[in-house]
Amino acid sequence: MLRTLICGGSGYAGGELLRILSTHPEVIITGVTSEKSAGKSVTALFPGLYKYASLKYEPLRKEQILHKADLFFMALPHAESQEAVDYFYRNKKKVIDLSADYRLRDPEVYEAWYKVPHRFRSSLNKAVYGLPELYRSKIKRSRLVANPGCYPTGAILGLLPALKKRLIDGASIIIDSKSGTSGAGRKADVALSFCEVNEGFKAYAIGTHRHTPEIEQELSLISGKEIKVNFTPHLLPTDRGILSTIYSPISRKTNADEIVKAYESFYKKEPFVRVLKYGLYPNIKNVRGTNFCEIGLKLNERTNTLVIVTAIDNLVKGASGQAVHNMNIMMGFNETAGLVLPALIP
């Protein structure tokens, strides 16, 4: 059994790692850290996770926990993750970082958007962007995986086949994303309280969200030229789910059939991406609690625009499920181990 330890296990991503790993056949959890909840049991914070009644949060003391595990899931806030990731990585451990700290290849871009410098460039150079559909073989050989952000996961998976097959050229892309509230984390904040979120809906951080450079980095790498996108996140009154509605002018004559086939063939072997029949569109409810990404496609022939809709569960495919998928790839486990649960409907 692989010994794993979760750094930052009191938030929703940490809780989701615990939930998913609880049914994983190859893994044991040897520790979980939290500064604020140190001393409490996991079930005190996640009453439904009975299995971990005797697992207690401890403070993140790097030296003390180093030898407790072979693979570290890092679910700390950005900037706080940098150093610990570097430490475990340099000490020969496998590390999957769910924070943003190792996603952006260019530390200048990181600093521009996150307002803190990156102090561990050597480790950063080794990090692989953990989108299995794009970097599976690199992930397999890596010891340091930067788990993608929730919005970038849905956005990139939606655009990848169209860019690769040159159906679109990367100009004038608009990504209009809507996320469930768990995306904002587990925290005491009036703006996240039930009475403020419920029956409401709003956009935020238009054009300035930190996932923008991450999306642009990967789209640019895919298409071999610099791509800039309009990215607008919105807050949905749901627990989970990200639906991204993506618009791009088509760059050559095509038709619905060619587009669907391009997507189907691109994702044919992927265990967690499902291309819907033309005319069907995904619903976040259908992927709730799962590691799936559903993709719906529409060619608007009146405007020569390709509309792509993707749905993921932000805490699973957008965070902890993808992290477990990355672990499975890194370790040579069955790729779907721990990730076979169907959606909870209703």
Next chain:
Amino acid sequence: MLRTLICGGSGYAGGELLRILSTHPEVIITGVTSEKSAGKSVTALFPGLYKYASLKYEPLRKEQILHKADLFFMALPHAESQEAVDYFYRNKKKVIDLSADYRLRDPEVYEAWYKVPHRFRSSLNKAVYGLPELYRSKIKRSRLVANPGCYPTGAILGLLPALKKRLIDGASIIIDSKSGTSGAGRKADVALSFCEVNEGFKAYAIGTHRHTPEIEQELSLISGKEIKVNFTPHLLPTDRGILSTIYSPISRKTNADEIVKAYESFYKKEPFVRVLKYGLYPNIKNVRGTNFCEIGLKLNERTNTLVIVTAIDNLVKGASGQAVHNMNIMMGFNETAGLVLPALIP
């Protein structure tokens, strides 16, 4: 007191007319029709509308109700509204039609999108599109007002100043709209049941929604040339509200300050449009139950894209509130009569 009658008063738009008119100082309701609910009292369908406990639904018999009122609110399904509207209009009544039947000026376009012919072209020629911010003076002189659709209201109000001030030229407009579930009407339908909608979110009718030609008609008229838009509606797990996130490339050099000023000056005298400070974005919760449209603005300078976000209550500004506003204008009442209620928060 103006005698009004509501044709089609058992759905959400009808109920909302009853709610709003119940506090209107110049109006009495002399009748309300419904085929299915004929014989039932209004409070049987809307238990909170105690005021109408003795008002009973009756079948729509045109000849019998003609003389009961001076102004008819028509809240029938599209296609069913055509004839009755024509009848009351030809018989010298004032008519405000909440259906789609008199919104599209070109009957060929109507037939193409609604799959039924328009059989009352003479009346159609007389109809005024009832967006007060655009056609106030025509509404004032009209006896037949086609009340705008819910999506078009939010979309057009968002684009109007930018088109008028030539900040944008009408090319490549994307309107990504999200509507509360009441927009789908009050009906028995598994797809609208709580367990299907709750915790879900999806796009539908991408590029094919019937509000598309209505939006395009008005934007084209405003800008003096044919405009085509990408319009995508989505279904929100909320009772009410439409948030539209609108994207357009800017067509000349501008800046945030100029844009906000253009919007503020354009809507300066409008009682029901509020332009938010730059950097603030609307939330459907803040306009719930009200006739207000809130507008937020963002110039994305990285992509030279203007992002406009508008929020309305689909049943008020997007339907029944706007209908009452139109009535106020037609009758010379105080424009805000019956429409002064602040939002229900939370």
Next chain:
Amino acid sequence: MLRTLICGGSGYAGGELLRILSTHPEVIITGVTSEKSAGKSVTALFPGLYKYASLKYEPLRKEQILHKADLFFMALPHAESQEAVDYFYRNKKKVIDLSADYRLRDPEVYEAWYKVPHRFRSSLNKAVYGLPELYRSKIKRSRLVANPGCYPTGAILGLLPALKKRLIDGASIIIDSKSGTSGAGRKADVALSFCEVNEGFKAYAIGTHRHTPEIEQELSLISGKEIKVNFTPHLLPTDRGILSTIYSPISRKTNADEIVKAYESFYKKEPFVRVLKYGLYPNIKNVRGTNFCEIGLKLNERTNTLVIVTAIDNLVKGASGQAVHNMNIMMGFNETAGLVLPALIP
């Protein structure tokens, strides 16, 4: 116009006072206090309350605000309200206190449940419990009204006629209440965050909630002997509403018809209580945003138990609406002034 001032206007009860008073024909608001939000405008906290864009929060400095108003609404937390209420009352002002501080007649009981002493017993002796259906004539003559708690309002209104008409004798009463989340106030608290409350439901403070002695005080006064109740509050994933399901053995032979008539005759002249037809039960949605209390009745003849269900909006009839009703009575205004809005449905 009556000059009123709201002490503690940044929470939901304060916001609701502002909402309701904004349409009141006899009242102006001359000030609103908040320590934390001092200097901000009301619309910064309640974006939908456009009318108060120029009204700014100020700190509660008693001497400085004393002469700004003739009637003070006190929406401070319990214990914090005591002194300010006493001050304004002693200085000849009218005071309506929405906190719990002046509701319990016996200061020992207050101290036992609220864990702070009552330091203003002379003012306490003058306070009238502001349930209009019970104390209308006293309220009319009073300058100090203790506005009832949200749970007690629904519970007492449900039991009052049955106790008065000796259908039940006060023994073995069970009050099972379910409240929307706004009842917990507007605050930063993980337990109140959307993701914790949504899709959840739980009981809390079983047998220990502070509204228990308030309910018992009034039921005991009504029935002329000491009554103890089982009271269990629950947290609903809704913004608003309290539904109380109340059980009591009947104390003499009766039938459905007699029970309904007893309730109808008792509340016949009450503008804000509606007794439903036998077999119909209230829904919190039907009173949302209104000052109404709806009552449904069921005699379970298999168990000789009377089941009473009441529904109110906790922020209106359970707080700010009832406060305005009390003001209307104290001032001799039309009792329903400002309170005529029908429910927002859906």
Next chain:
Amino acid sequence: MLRTLICGGSGYAGGELLRILSTHPEVIITGVTSEKSAGKSVTALFPGLYKYASLKYEPLRKEQILHKADLFFMALPHAESQEAVDYFYRNKKKVIDLSADYRLRDPEVYEAWYKVPHRFRSSLNKAVYGLPELYRSKIKRSRLVANPGCYPTGAILGLLPALKKRLIDGASIIIDSKSGTSGAGRKADVALSFCEVNEGFKAYAIGTHRHTPEIEQELSLISGKEIKVNFTPHLLPTDRGILSTIYSPISRKTNADEIVKAYESFYKKEPFVRVLKYGLYPNIKNVRGTNFCEIGLKLNERTNTLVIVTAIDNLVKGASGQAVHNMNIMMGFNETAGLVLPALIP
């Protein structure tokens, strides 16, 4: 692998059986019936159940499906289930009936509450009430299990230890239950539509719900005398979950410690019942998607009342999960097979 077939697989209970069985290590599904959806694939109705993309609904033709399976899950409406259950049972199959048809031992009681006669009394006599905590050894030996109703499951589990240990004597029991909307089934019904249920809460069928005789039957059997209860169901604006708040006078001197110990010892070996620490109360969210029943306890010493709160997922422990548990017991499988998933939080 055990061959199982689901009769009535298009509703929520059927869908939940499919979801749960999809991860069960000992079972294959060889068929699923639905009259209305015959010919459609399972994923057409439950888009998230990808695994069953090639499994198609067929009409329930008893003779044709008899040999396709060894165990039949019957998820038909009550009254419709009687005959098919009898048929499969008489033909030597194992049957687990999720309808109400074989739960009530006395066919007169069945007829009185369900308004149809029971025509298969011989099979009825063989049926075992499938509450494992009460009838495990009988279930083990049975070929016909009547799976308990959702409300009875939560109610009986809450009262069982207190009755068995004579803490209460069965008099004056009140069961106030609140259920998520999936309990009403998957159907086209205005009253179940999102806009009617959302932000609402109501009681229904007070004292007349058909689960009443089922609860009374089992409580009476447990305590050896006739017990009548007050049972009130309510409709929660959530997808899933039943919280039952149960009140009973205590029948002898006791204390919190004794009560908790009584419950803990009673359920010590049960894999799916969790007794919470005194002072903690369950939340339906913590059992969502799981087969667990959580129990919270409170002795109200002011009123000598025991308050018991139980939480289950109505579709899992209240229906399909319990059915799978029963199958595991009947077949000698590991009791928790297929049922180990932790709650989806948030």
